[in-house]
Amino acid sequence: MAFDEGLAERIRDIVDGDADVTERRMFGGLAFMVRSHMLVAVIGETLVVRTGPDLHRDALAFTGRNMGGFVTVEPSGFDDDASLRDWILLARTHIATLSPHGTRKARRRSDPV
Template structure:
């Protein structure tokens, strides 16, 4: 499955004005890097992958449509996957900001 082009454009808009942003296609999706570190990615499998502090991940997974990111059967600490149906104009910028903050800390 190709990544969601509309969601990618919404992420670009949320990142508008953020310095040192780059885009890179990875694993069938589109990753957005800040300062060379991945912040968020529009997943080829659907949804938004968000990098965040592990403590924030614990909080975010209590929200509807947010799950821990799992790759090859293992949970990725500090990563969550957000269902695109829950990404309204309030939540999307929040998740993008969390990803940018985590990327800057990396």
């Protein structure tokens, strides 16, 4: 599945200068990552936004599509740059609460070896 290059470019313009943001192909689209966590992704013409459980209900009320900690936003939900910036900020707010991947402590086995 191809992704909307125009939308990807709009996201690049918004996150330009943020050294924490990287791009990775995923889900047949393009994901924008922060510290190895997906911030937003462009899949087809749809924007996928990482919201986390606390913000998920409020965002879901707007979009109506559930992906467990992520919401999908149809093009009418980000038709101007201010709306797109708001979605990215929502995702950034959640990502800021997460530890970087690879820093979690290893789980100990409860059974003796």
